[in-house]
Amino acid sequence: MNPIAERALSSQVRACPRHCVVVHGVAYDVRTFDHPGGRVLLELCGGMDVTTLFEMSHPRAHARALARLRTLPVVPSETEA
Numbered sequence: 001m002n003p004i005a006e007r008a009l010s011s012q013v014r015a016c017p018r019h020c021v022v023v024h025g026v027a028y029d030v031r032t033f034d035h036p037g038g039r040v041l042l043e044l045c046g047g048m049d050v051t052t053l054f055e056m057s058h059p060r061a062h063a064r065a066l067a068r069l070r071t072l073p074v075v076p077s078e079t080e081a
Contacts, residue, residue: 018046020075023054027075 020027030042058065
């Protein structure tokens with residue numbers, strides 16, 4: 001993995017399912033999301049907190065990226081389940 005991307009990903013959320021990514025503390029199910037950058041990005045980041053990577057990857061279209069993200073299914077945390 002790219003060292004910059006690796007530093008941007010938090011390892012503290014490794015318990016999150018591999019079909020999810022966490023952004024701003026919310027776990028989103030990305031199994032059906034057709035990411036414009038390709039499926040491989042989601043597969044590499046599955047199960048991780050990608051907030052920093054998300055923020056630095058969407059500087060120009062941040063509002064649009066956030067709006068699209070919020071359309072994805074949210075996965076409840078273990079404390080909510």
